Amino acid sequence: xxxxxxxxxxxxxxxxxxxxxxxxxxxxxxxxxxxxxxxxxxxxxxxxxxxxxxxxxxxxxxxxxxxxxxxxxxxxxxxxxxxxxxxxxxxxxxxxxx
Amino acid sequence: xxxxxxxxxxxxxxxxxxxxxxxxxxxxxxxxxxxxxxxxxxxxxxxxxxxxxxxxxxxxxxxxxxxxxxxxxxxxxxxxxxxxxxxxxxxxxxxxxxxxxxxxxxxxxxxxxxxxxxxxxxxxxxxxxxxxxxxxxxxxxxxxxxxxxxxxxxxxxxxxxxxxxxxxxxxxxxxxxxxxxxxxxxxxxxxxxxxxxxxxxxxxxxxxxxxxxxxxxxxxxxxxxxxxxxxxxxxxxxxxxxxxxxxxxxxxxxxxxxxxxxxxxxxxxxxxxxxxxxxxxxxxxxxxxxxxxxxxxxxxxxxxxxxxxxxxxxxxxxxxxxxxxxxxxxxxxxxxxxxxxxxxxxxxxxxxxxxxxxxxxxxxxxxxxxxxxxxxxxxxxxxxxxxxxxxxxxxxxxxxxxxxxxxxxxxxxxxxxxxxxxxxxxxxxxxxxxxxxxxxxxxxxxxxxxxxxxxxxxxxxxxxxxxxxxxxxxxxxxxxxxxxxxxxxxxxxxxxxxxxxxxxxxxxxx
Numbered sequence: 001x002x003x004x005x006x007x008x009x010x011x012x013x014x015x016x017x018x019x020x021x022x023x024x025x026x027x028x029x030x031x032x033x034x035x036x037x038x039x040x041x042x043x044x045x046x047x048x049x050x051x052x053x054x055x056x057x058x059x060x061x062x063x064x065x066x067x068x069x070x071x072x073x074x075x076x077x078x079x080x081x082x083x084x085x086x087x088x089x090x091x092x093x094x095x096x097x098x
Numbered sequence: 099x100x101x102x103x104x105x106x107x108x109x110x111x112x113x114x115x116x117x118x119x120x121x122x123x124x125x126x127x128x129x130x131x132x133x134x135x136x137x138x139x140x141x142x143x144x145x146x147x148x149x150x151x152x153x154x155x156x157x158x159x160x161x162x163x164x165x166x167x168x169x170x171x172x173x174x175x176x177x178x179x180x181x182x183x184x185x186x187x188x189x190x191x192x193x194x195x196x197x198x199x200x201x202x203x204x205x206x207x208x209x210x211x212x213x214x215x216x217x218x219x220x221x222x223x224x225x226x227x228x229x230x231x232x233x234x235x236x237x238x239x240x241x242x243x244x245x246x247x248x249x250x251x252x253x254x255x256x257x258x259x260x261x262x263x264x265x266x267x268x269x270x271x272x273x274x275x276x277x278x279x280x281x282x283x284x285x286x287x288x289x290x291x292x293x294x295x296x297x298x299x300x301x302x303x304x305x306x307x308x309x310x311x312x313x314x315x316x317x318x319x320x321x322x323x324x325x326x327x328x329x330x331x332x333x334x335x336x337x338x339x340x341x342x343x344x345x346x347x348x349x350x351x352x353x354x355x356x357x358x359x360x361x362x363x364x365x366x367x368x369x370x371x372x373x374x375x376x377x378x379x380x381x382x383x384x385x386x387x388x389x390x391x392x393x394x395x396x397x398x399x400x401x402x403x404x405x406x407x408x409x410x411x412x413x414x415x416x417x418x419x420x421x422x423x424x425x426x427x428x429x430x431x432x433x434x435x436x437x438x439x440x441x442x443x444x445x446x447x448x449x450x451x452x453x454x455x456x457x458x459x460x461x462x463x464x465x466x467x468x469x470x471x472x473x474x475x476x477x478x479x480x481x482x483x484x485x486x487x488x489x490x491x492x493x494x495x496x497x498x499x500x501x502x503x504x505x506x507x508x509x510x511x512x513x514x515x516x517x518x519x520x521x522x523x524x525x526x527x528x529x530x531x532x533x534x535x536x537x538x539x540x541x542x543x544x545x546x547x548x549x550x551x552x553x554x555x556x557x558x559x560x561x562x563x564x565x566x567x568x569x570x571x572x573x574x575x576x577x578x579x580x581x582x583x584x585x586x587x588x589x590x591x592x593x594x595x596x597x598x599x600x601x602x603x604x605x606x607x608x
Contacts, residue, residue: 007481008477011477011480012473012477014480014484015433015477016437016457016460017461017464017465017468017473017476017477018461018462018464023470023473027474027477030474030535031474031477031481034425034474034478034535034539035481037421037422038422038425038426038495039422040419040422041422041423041491041494041498042490042494043419044497044498044501046494046500046501049497050500051493051496051497051499051500052496052499052500052503053323053496054323055309055310055323055324055503055550055551055552055553056310056353056355056552056576058353061352063349071216071217075216076216078214078216079213079214079215079216079443079444080443081441081442081445081446081450082447082450090456091450091455091456092456093455094455095455
């Protein structure tokens, strides 16, 4: 088992994070060290053990479907990087060629 | 970023020192009795911040105006004869991972620099309803990922016991503020030990409540199945008063549990643990533990025996796998939760030149806005959740989580509480572990099991190792938070009596 520099670059792309060559040089050995430390979980015989995703047993929580006041538009947009016509303005989401 | 008030000319230094050294309970009692005004208590805290925070750097934002306005309201209503709550007028430092209207929320990250949340976290609205005075926001490891507060984008916080050392993390600002007498109370959050470890290395009481006991609404998520807000204070009673103020069911958090809040304040005052069964966890000792930590821990356990508790050793064999399981589960949840920082609706946006597409802007913003530890964990979590590795890593870690819960359940059939050291070592020097993530992660060796199983746990000052504080951890079953305060209250009283004063009285003057 191991994690290569190329794999780290791929994972960064999946995570939508640009990374510099210097960062890749630092991250690959660090992730390798972390993974070899956490791989110990494989030592535990747990084939028939159910997984726990949450410490407290939970079922769906419902509330009555009643309209309630919501955040005013101006407040909802106050922290946005860019707005236009009372909406979030975002960069283009399609390629120019598509 | 930092916005510090200047010291007021009207308050004498001696009077200020006295007021800031009062416990929260004593501050509230003096205000209720009319011996001290809430404005005086608040101004004393603001003056102390102005005096020492350039050294400690606990605060990222000081809201002097808002704090004094809240304090004036308390004084006016007291004068009008209104009956006030048990923490009315008491100043508090809020970890910058909880939203509060009128203040920035940065989570210690560049990606949220300058962002103001449009709503209060439930913890914050409950503090306001209890007339607690919010002094401002305190420093933390970025998005609560770290054990030293060195991962803050706004610079590290320093340990008041030795300013060349770390204050713990991720709630390092919360712990340092209370230990430096800048506030009698602070709110922290604890995902793998982030309240208890800073409390231990700063000589404080810190409690991670039962998961689901305190609302997470308005707590910016790192690892949703583990995150929990809780109190830091100088005494067990103060921690209990704060715990009671913030706990309880909240319809705004679907993981909040609708059960009565355990009687923590009453338990803190009982001071009688005769016949209580205490289990020392065999696995939380040995290699990697500082000998001084073991000595202080053993002495605290002997004190429990002297108080009439029945102490036995218990084994929790899967606890040795808690750390690796945590460092798969928490990064996995982190990689999912932090996807919301996409440069579209709030926070930083880099590279939006009218030509670049959304994905490119997103990638450049996350590159610029996240620090190294956050990037490490996002990539690690993405790896652990990816096809081909999911079963071996995340799936297996979730099974280990079940086994750790079973270890706790078996132990709690024999004993009422479990105890261990809170951390393997005292505070280490700033910079000592920043380039070695695996060494840094070992800080949470003893605290992680309670996060994985959901039960409550407290760190209480056990003693000093070479002049640095270390803690004893007390763990209880889910929703038996009152047992922490029962044991903590009795042990604190006995340890204070042994040394003739509170541990924090030995902290060097700042």
